[in-house]
Structure formats: C-alpha cells, structure tokens
Amino acid sequence: MNLSYLFDAAHWSLSTDGSIPQLILSHLWYVVLALIIGTVIALPVGLYIGHTGRGSFLAINAGNAGRSLPTLGLLMLMVTLLGLGLTPVLIALTVLVIPPILTSAYAGMRTLDRRVVDAARGMGMRPSQVLLRVELPMALPVMMSGFRSAALQVVATATVAAAVGLNGLGRLLIDGLAVNDYSRVLAGAIVVAVLAVVLDLILALAQRWIVSPACPAGSARKKRSTPMLRTRFAGALAAGVTLALTLSACGANDDPLSNDAGAGSSTGTSTVTIGSANFAESELLGEIYAQALEAKQVQVKRQFNIGARELYLKALQDGSIDLLPEYNGALLSALAKGGAPEGVSSPDQVLTELKKVLPAGTAVLEQSAAEDKDTLTVTSETATKYNLKTIEDLKPVADKLTIGAGPEWQERYQGLKGLESLYGIKFKTFKPLDAGGPLTVNALVKGQIDVGNIFSTDSSIATNKFVVLDDPKNLYLAENIIPLIRTTANNPTVSGALNAVSAKLTTENLTTYLAKVQVDKQDTAAVAKAFLTENGLV
Incomplete structure (x- = not known):
C-alpha cells in the first residue's frame, strides 16, 4: 500500500x-x-x-x-x-x-x-x-x-x-x-x-x-x-x-487493468487485446483496427476508453492490452527524457527518434498520413479581442485567461509545462476538463474558458468557427497516427492488416468519419465498418 x-x-x-x-x-x-x-x-x-x-x-x-x-x-x-x-x-x-x-x-x-x-x-x-x-x-x-x-x-x-x-x-x-x-x-x-x-x-x-x-x-x-x-x-x-x-x-x-497472468497474446493465445484512450477518435481508430484484424480471422478483444497515455502505456507494458492507436509526436515526447530532441519535427524525424525510446517488448508499425495534433484553440471573438494568431500572441494576455484541458495536462510537457518553458506563457487559471472532448468544447463555446486544448481533426472547430493558434516553436510535433503493439502479439497477418489501414488513413478521411461519430451520433462500430468497406479493406 x-x-x-x-x-x-x-x-x-x-x-x-x-x-x-x-x-x-x-x-x-x-x-x-x-x-x-x-x-x-x-x-x-x-x-x-x-x-x-x-x-x-x-x-x-x-x-x-x-x-x-x-x-x-x-x-x-x-x-x-x-x-x-x-x-x-x-x-x-x-x-x-x-x-x-x-x-x-x-x-x-x-x-x-x-x-x-x-x-x-x-x-x-x-x-x-x-x-x-x-x-x-x-x-x-x-x-x-x-x-x-x-x-x-x-x-x-x-x-x-x-x-x-x-x-x-x-x-x-x-x-x-x-x-x-x-x-x-x-x-x-x-x-x-x-x-x-x-x-x-x-x-x-x-x-x-x-x-x-x-x-x-x-x-x-x-x-x-x-x-x-x-x-x-x-x-x-x-x-x-x-x-x-x-x-x-x-x-x-500500480495498474488497475493488470492481472496475474496478463492478457491478450501474453497468455499464449492468439487473441489480440486492443485498447484506446478516452476520447472518440482513439476509440474509432481502435475499432477500425479491431475489425480489420477480425477480417483476417484474428481473434480480438476490445478494451477501449482506458484513460490518458500514462495509464494505457502501463497497461500495454504489463500485458493487459496488446495494441492501440498512438500519435508519434506525443508518444515521443512522453517517452523521451526531457521531451523530444531539439530540431525534430517532421514525421520521419519523429518516427526515427521514437523507435529509439520505445519500451522493451513493444514496436510501432507503419505510420499513416493522417495527423491529429493537439492545438490551442479560441473562439473567433477571443481571437479578435486579443489579436491572437499564434501561441506566442497569448504571452502578454495569458494572465487574464483561463485554459481548459484534460487533468493530465498540468503535468505534461505538451501542456502547461511546455507552454511555460518554451513560450513563457502562464495562464491565470487551469480548469481540468476532458481531453479535447465535449466538456472542453462546451466550456469554450459558453465562455467558461478562454483557451481550449482541442484536437485538430475535431469537427467542433469548423462547426463553431473556432480559431486554431499556430505553433511557431513546434511544441506540438508531427502527430501521425501509428499502431503501437506488443512484439509478442505481432505477426505477418497482424502487421499486414494494420499497415493496410495506415496506408488508407488520411487527415481528411479521418476528419470525415470522426464527424459521423461526434456530430451525426452514428455508432462507432458502424462508422469503422464503413471506413474499411469504402477503402476496400474488408
């Protein structure tokens, strides 16, 4: 204890x-x-x-x-x-x-x-x-x-x-x-x-x-x-x-998902346990992975909506899950001591550095062209009032503003710590809400926060005419979607199915299919099946 x-x-x-x-x-x-x-x-x-x-x-x-x-x-x-x-x-x-x-x-x-x-x-x-x-x-x-x-x-x-x-x-x-x-x-x-x-x-x-x-x-x-x-x-x-x-x-x-024997392929069976983070896009990607593997006769167990990165990475390492969708830049920043190396920003540079710091027993497969970055987003009214175009523009007014994001943002480099050390920005108040989810969006719409951490593919940005602030100092690296897998769960069938998904994923089609879940309220499994069918993967 x-x-x-x-x-x-x-x-x-x-x-x-x-x-x-x-x-x-x-x-x-x-x-x-x-x-x-x-x-x-x-x-x-x-x-x-x-x-x-x-x-x-x-x-x-x-x-x-x-x-x-x-x-x-x-x-x-x-x-x-x-x-x-x-x-x-x-x-x-x-x-x-x-x-x-x-x-x-x-x-x-x-x-x-x-x-x-x-x-x-x-x-x-x-x-x-x-x-x-x-x-x-x-x-x-x-x-x-x-x-x-x-x-x-x-x-x-x-x-x-x-x-x-x-x-x-x-x-x-x-x-x-x-x-x-x-x-x-x-x-x-x-x-x-x-x-x-x-x-x-x-x-x-x-x-x-x-x-x-x-x-x-x-x-x-x-x-x-x-x-x-x-x-x-x-x-x-x-x-x-x-x-x-x-x-x-x-x-x-140290992990509520762990068990004595582990799970998924770590038990010696052919079942692949797929996890996801606690937001809609990650769950959709996890479901796409699951159905793509099932189409290749791979037994799959779903364990979605686990939580933040700190939690699901622990679950991956102890064998509670075998596979999950990740974002190369955010994962590199989380795993590398002191954050991502200076000068690393492009997808290929990020992938090269990421492979050097992966935990033992894990691997990444081919990364997709689809990218979903963390953003600092404001309403058009706030952008006009303070003349905000980039994150740097927040510095002189941040002490008047409230920012909302997931609670883990307080302790991440790609959160409050990085904003202060890289941009010198310290907000008046931090309001812990959810990871780019409906609480953050609604709080931004209703003026209960001034700045929100919203993912770049979120349909609410276009729907509400939000303004995404540019990131000139690259606090947020390339964020290409990439499968992260335990090596014991990987084989040619699994990697072949997942690499085929990555080859078809683009930022544009991911944004379109995510809107079906977030805006049209369609079932995640049905949207995943539509993506795979329309791209000839099932």
Whole structure:
C-alpha cells in the first residue's frame, strides 16, 4: 500500500493550490450547500405530508424515484443544459439529498404516539403549537437519522464535482487516475472515508444534544445511544477501510487493468487485446483496427476508453492490452527524457527518434498520413479581442485567461509545462476538463474558458468557427497516427492488416468519419465498418 502522497507534508499546506486541506474545504462547501438546499426543500414538504396525512403516496414514490437517479448521469445532463460551474453540481447533489430527508420527516411524523398528540390538542394547543412543541420534537430522532443518511451519501458522491472541472476531493481520484498515480487515488479514497466517519460522529453528537431525552424516542435513545454510536462508527470505519483496501490493491500493482497472468497474446493465445484512450477518435481508430484484424480471422478483444497515455502505456507494458492507436509526436515526447530532441519535427524525424525510446517488448508499425495534433484553440471573438494568431500572441494576455484541458495536462510537457518553458506563457487559471472532448468544447463555446486544448481533426472547430493558434516553436510535433503493439502479439497477418489501414488513413478521411461519430451520433462500430468497406479493406 503506497501512502506516500497522503503523508507528504507538501500536500497538507494550506497555502499550496490543490493541497488536501484546500480540497477538503471545497468538498465540504459543496456538501453543506447541497444539504441546506435539500433540507429547505424536503423538510417542509415532509412535515406537511406527515402532519396532514395528505400526499403520502407522493412522499414514498418521490423518495424511491430520487434514489434511483444516477447522480453522474444527472450531472452530465445538467452540464449539457447549463454549462460548467457550481449550479449543475448542486442540482445533482440536492436531488440526492432530498429523498432521505423527505421520507424521514414524513415517517417521523406518522409514527408518533397519537395519544400524546391528542392530549396536546385536548390541552387547547393550537395546530401550530402541536406541530412545533409536540410533533416536531418527538419526530426528531427519525428525522436526524434521515439527515445523517443524506449527509453521508452526499459526502461520498460530491467527488463527482471534479468530473466537471471543480475542486473537492474528487480531484485526487480523477487527477491521480489521469497520470497513473495510484498513491494519489488511494489518498483521496482514504480522506473521503475519514471525512464521512468524522461527519457522522459530529452529527451523532448533535443528535444526542438536540433530541430531548424526555420524549419516548429520546428515552429509548438514551438507553441505547452508546452501542448504536459504536455500531455506526464501526460500520462507517469498515466501509472506509474496505474502500481504501480495494483501491490499494490497484496501487499494489500500480495498474488497475493488470492481472496475474496478463492478457491478450501474453497468455499464449492468439487473441489480440486492443485498447484506446478516452476520447472518440482513439476509440474509432481502435475499432477500425479491431475489425480489420477480425477480417483476417484474428481473434480480438476490445478494451477501449482506458484513460490518458500514462495509464494505457502501463497497461500495454504489463500485458493487459496488446495494441492501440498512438500519435508519434506525443508518444515521443512522453517517452523521451526531457521531451523530444531539439530540431525534430517532421514525421520521419519523429518516427526515427521514437523507435529509439520505445519500451522493451513493444514496436510501432507503419505510420499513416493522417495527423491529429493537439492545438490551442479560441473562439473567433477571443481571437479578435486579443489579436491572437499564434501561441506566442497569448504571452502578454495569458494572465487574464483561463485554459481548459484534460487533468493530465498540468503535468505534461505538451501542456502547461511546455507552454511555460518554451513560450513563457502562464495562464491565470487551469480548469481540468476532458481531453479535447465535449466538456472542453462546451466550456469554450459558453465562455467558461478562454483557451481550449482541442484536437485538430475535431469537427467542433469548423462547426463553431473556432480559431486554431499556430505553433511557431513546434511544441506540438508531427502527430501521425501509428499502431503501437506488443512484439509478442505481432505477426505477418497482424502487421499486414494494420499497415493496410495506415496506408488508407488520411487527415481528411479521418476528419470525415470522426464527424459521423461526434456530430451525426452514428455508432462507432458502424462508422469503422464503413471506413474499411469504402477503402476496400474488408
């Protein structure tokens, strides 16, 4: 179990951006806001239904429906409708908070001893006095149980905020996975688990103080509170430890995709396991490779959408996958110490240098003419406002601008590090989104970022009339698409099929077929088959 990230003092400094204390504060802010909003909405409704007996069907079914909604799916829907920011996250978390508070308020009111309520009315109390002085105090134990349940759920689920560029403890999980840093992932899991335990203990103590021991529920609670508290603490602690140990198992091998025997051809079978990165073009290329091999009677297993380069290269080296589409310049920059050698920029120069630094047991096949480069892209309005034509033009205004890209961009030379060292550019804010995907595109369209890292073949550039900034210093090298394969999976049949695909791939036809996936929303497998058929490869 690698806990180096968790126990590194540098990650606990309040003055350091992205430190664990800062992430905890952001995480708690989302939790508190969601609990306040959810309570304001659900509590009055639950009390009214429980007090009057009207609408009990609504309370029960609203609770069941709310619990069945997938929080991440709802979040992505809200981002699509409202754009990035805190609002979509709060909506998704509030929907999670409402059901337990609503149903517990209703249940607390309906399970009261009606004789006590009738006695209060018989003493001449007004309805409002009965509610506030009798029913509400007696219902508090059940209501607090619902509130504690809601709090624990939202603490665990608030990690999804990081998926749409916000802070919080989810940053440790998402950023750690993006760069293959499982010590960071494990730290995030442990801190979330501990935070949940601590919050539950605080709420348990608050419940002991708030609930009157004079009411029947309070008297019963007084007798059994200590064992119940111990039970809940043990349960929460066990859940946290289980989560931590599960993720530490990933850390033990440094790769969640790895297994004891390896996969694909490394097992001695003829099956070729094909992987891809976590963006549409890579998955399309992986599917084209898969169908081309299947046409030659090669058994294929698909394992697409693995993640960033740091993650899928590890999977390739340990045998979890055998083959994937790569980009020669980006791969060279990732593998060569200190980045690509000076003066290397053309496709042939890049390929020559790349072959020198390939990991043992891997090889590249013939590269295609198709090229898809990283770009720095802005809207036409931003380009006009700041007179932007090249990346160099960003230097005098970068301290006013926000850039969006995949979380791994923070630590790559072909990201923030290279922009600062080669161009002297340091942006005001970096917003971690996705690798040239819909989050980045939508954020650029809606003005939530000023500069986006978008791939050059992305159809959104033409659709939205974006401006791609020239790269005069060649931070982004030639990026020809090339198959990267384990040597144990390679043979004349495999290389022949893949080289034939590379011979037919061009930047123009790749852009056309990618638009069918991204714009026309056609099935990736159907688009891959169309490419192979129209180019005489199947």
